[in-house]
Amino acid sequence: MAPDPAAFPKDLLSPLASDELKARIYPLIAIADEALTANLTSHVPYIEKVSSYIIFSGGKRLRPVLFLLAAAALGREGDPRLAAIFEYLHAATLLHDDVVDEAGLRRGRPAARVEYGNDSVILVGDFLFSKSYSLAVEVPDIRFVTALSDCTTIMGEGQVLELLHTDDLELSAEGYLGVIKAKTAVLIAAACQMGAIYAGATDAQVEALYDYGLNLGLAFQMVDDALDYVGTAHEFGKPVGHDLAEGKITLPFIHVRDTAPAEARARLLELARLGRQDASQVEEAKALITAHDGVDATYQAARRYAALAQAALTRLASPARPGSEMETLLALAAYVLERRH
Amino acid sequence: MAPDPAAFPKDLLSPLASDELKARIYPLIAIADEALTANLTSHVPYIEKVSSYIIFSGGKRLRPVLFLLAAAALGREGDPRLAAIFEYLHAATLLHDDVVDEAGLRRGRPAARVEYGNDSVILVGDFLFSKSYSLAVEVPDIRFVTALSDCTTIMGEGQVLELLHTDDLELSAEGYLGVIKAKTAVLIAAACQMGAIYAGATDAQVEALYDYGLNLGLAFQMVDDALDYVGTAHEFGKPVGHDLAEGKITLPFIHVRDTAPAEARARLLELARLGRQDASQVEEAKALITAHDGVDATYQAARRYAALAQAALTRLASPARPGSEMETLLALAAYVLERRH
Numbered sequence: 001m002a003p004d005p006a007a008f009p010k011d012l013l014s015p016l017a018s019d020e021l022k023a024r025i026y027p028l029i030a031i032a033d034e035a036l037t038a039n040l041t042s043h044v045p046y047i048e049k050v051s052s053y054i055i056f057s058g059g060k061r062l063r064p065v066l067f068l069l070a071a072a073a074l075g076r077e078g079d080p081r082l083a084a085i086f087e088y089l090h091a092a093t094l095l096h097d098d099v100v101d102e103a104g105l106r107r108g109r110p111a112a113r114v115e116y117g118n119d120s121v122i123l124v125g126d127f128l129f130s131k132s133y134s135l136a137v138e139v140p141d142i143r144f145v146t147a148l149s150d151c152t153t154i155m156g157e158g159q160v161l162e163l164l165h166t167d168d169l170e171l172s173a174e175g176y177l178g179v180i181k182a183k184t185a186v187l188i189a190a191a192c193q194m195g196a197i198y199a200g201a202t203d204a205q206v207e208a209l210y211d212y213g214l215n216l217g218l219a220f221q222m223v224d225d226a227l228d229y230v231g232t233a234h235e236f237g238k239p240v241g242h243d244l245a246e247g248k249i250t251l252p253f254i255h256v257r258d259t260a261p262a263e264a265r266a267r268l269l270e271l272a273r274l275g276r277q278d279a280s281q282v283e284e285a286k287a288l289i290t291a292h293d294g295v296d297a298t299y300q301a302a303r304r305y306a307a308l309a310q311a312a313l314t315r316l317a318s319p320a321r322p323g324s325e326m327e328t329l330l331a332l333a334a335y336v337l338e339r340r341h
Numbered sequence: 342m343a344p345d346p347a348a349f350p351k352d353l354l355s356p357l358a359s360d361e362l363k364a365r366i367y368p369l370i371a372i373a374d375e376a377l378t379a380n381l382t383s384h385v386p387y388i389e390k391v392s393s394y395i396i397f398s399g400g401k402r403l404r405p406v407l408f409l410l411a412a413a414a415l416g417r418e419g420d421p422r423l424a425a426i427f428e429y430l431h432a433a434t435l436l437h438d439d440v441v442d443e444a445g446l447r448r449g450r451p452a453a454r455v456e457y458g459n460d461s462v463i464l465v466g467d468f469l470f471s472k473s474y475s476l477a478v479e480v481p482d483i484r485f486v487t488a489l490s491d492c493t494t495i496m497g498e499g500q501v502l503e504l505l506h507t508d509d510l511e512l513s514a515e516g517y518l519g520v521i522k523a524k525t526a527v528l529i530a531a532a533c534q535m536g537a538i539y540a541g542a543t544d545a546q547v548e549a550l551y552d553y554g555l556n557l558g559l560a561f562q563m564v565d566d567a568l569d570y571v572g573t574a575h576e577f578g579k580p581v582g583h584d585l586a587e588g589k590i591t592l593p594f595i596h597v598r599d600t601a602p603a604e605a606r607a608r609l610l611e612l613a614r615l616g617r618q619d620a621s622q623v624e625e626a627k628a629l630i631t632a633h634d635g636v637d638a639t640y641q642a643a644r645r646y647a648a649l650a651q652a653a654l655t656r657l658a659s660p661a662r663p664g665s666e667m668e669t670l671l672a673l674a675a676y677v678l679e680r681r682h
Binding site for chain 1: 387441459463471475481486487500502
């Protein structure tokens with residue numbers, strides 16, 4: 001199941017302190033935010049309203065920031081307009097996901113579908129999807145929009161896969177990896193890859209950035225899935241144990257199901273079958289998963305993928321000079337493991 | 342509101358009898374069907390299943406056929422793989438529309454959402470949307486995928502506009518035109534435009550084909566909206582008077598609301614306000630609209646747009662030789678007015 005630990009670097013490179021990293025990232029977030037507002041024009045003001053609700057509700061801007069960093073790391077300042085592609089697409093998937101999951105909360109406030117209705121958010125999601133393509137075709141290099149279509153096609157499959165695996169208590173670790181790759185990692189990978197393409201990088205450089213993003217995305221999602229079992233609703237912005245209550249089978253669960261003593265495994269499966277209805281059963285399952293190292297094992301796996309992300313960057317000819325974007329990208333891979341929301 | 346009748350050609354060119362037209366169209370439909378099946382591959386068999394359900398439920402294949410005809414009219418055989426773009430996109434919008442409208446029937450059988458659930462059809466719709474882009478980027482001319490993104494962005498706005506105008510009894514004829522242009526005509530226009538681009542046509546030729554498709558699409562949708570008031574459920578595949586019951590305000594209604602004697606207008610508005618709950622009130626509204634020429638006026642408007650479609654083709658240098666695709670395109674514009682489902 002999980003990759004052989006021997007295949008991974010032992011220690012992560014963490015060249016930047018957290019404050020130093022923030023000082024580098026925040027200006028990029030501000031640039032991305034400005035572009036997100038400027039591009040969100042439509043002949044239909046209502047579309048701007050619904051889009052703004054989801055986009056300006058405290059997103060981390062990870063994807064636009066990665067696009068800007070990747071382009072700059074390969075020697076060309078990234079166009080903030082194009083950075084918006086990845087946040088629009090991300091917002092589109094969140095809007096549709098929330099309808100599919102019948103979510104009530106998103107980032108600590110009512111989900112857009114609660115505020116505006118399922119019908120509106122389905123259609124505004126479609127609009128944002130198209131909007132991201134209308135930005136991508138501005139780049140006259142066909143590789144750019146091709147990377148986007150490769151990405152969204154896999155994402156589309158991934159969303160369906162995740163739906164099909166809802167309540168699938170037998171989902172394997174490989175199956176889980178396939179789902180989070182498609183639903184999360186390929187978009188983060190595309191942001192890095194398209195930054196490199198935009199900068200006119202060689203195919204080998206583009207591939208290295210893609211691999212960086214893909215592994216970073218896997219680590220990112222694994223941390224997300226671990227936090228679902230340890231965070232509090234307050235810091236995480238949505239109910240804890242939410243995934244299990246929704247029938248989403250993630251690595252913390254899979255690890256305990258596959259490695260805990262027989263009695264604990266049997267009880268976990270029993271709780272999972274019952275757990276959707278009853279909050280106290282979700283709580284018991286959560287405690288069981290934490291006690292049997294489900295969360296720790298997930299963090300360890302995330303750590304391995306973060307290291308793979310860093311290793312991909314070392315394939316680039318240019319070394320990570322102090323103050324360089326390459327250094328920031330390396331630091332981000334380490335930082336992903338530290339986030340608490 | 343409606344364009345000045347003097348601005349339109351008086352008579353439509355109808356160079357082909359209906360049987361002759363069918364003999365030319367059917368082989369193209371067969372080619373499109375084959376490509377639709379061949380391209381509908383996914384790592385996720387369930388996606389093929391849901392997609393096939395909507396795609397092979399008796400669609401007219403108007404859009405793929407127009408793509409093939411437009412390319413051939415401009416001198417290059419159209420690639421059937423690319424013809425599939427337009428049917429996939431069309432299917433994606435139908436899947437999402439049916440969720441938004443809470444539709445029970447589509448083409449005379451249970452809507453896909455009834456069969457597979459809203460969650461599945463939302464996500465499979467997203468997949469088909471991406472699939473159409475993944476085909477479009479195969480054409481190395483950036484104009485090709487740019488035309489697609491222009492189209493889907495307007496479509497996205499159009500779907501939201503239609504939603505916002507649900508139950509808007511004051512919707513103007515211009516507002517109606519804006520809605521049907523965005524939700525129907527621009528995709529038909531894009532099929533023609535992209536056929537011309539694929540054939541390497543000049544900008545003027547591409548524009549002429551776009552205008553042909555746009556006007557054809559408007560005529561097509563107007564006939565659709567008229568049929569909603571005159572067809573029977575059996576021949577039309579969905580309940581008659583459905584639009585009004587759903588709060589969709591279309592040209593037959595608008596015409597009567599704006600031109601009938603005061604008493605009839607008042608009664609119509611009253612029925613429209615009540616009509617969503619009660620089948621007999623929908624029936625009365627339907628009778629009122631037919632009696633006050635709502636259906637006839639809509640057919641007249643459709644006829645004008647069909648004539649505009651034909652006029653756009655005459656801007657092309659090449660004349661419509663007997664047996665040519667140009668002749669078939671001219672005939673299709675006339676045929677759109679004759680269809681009964």
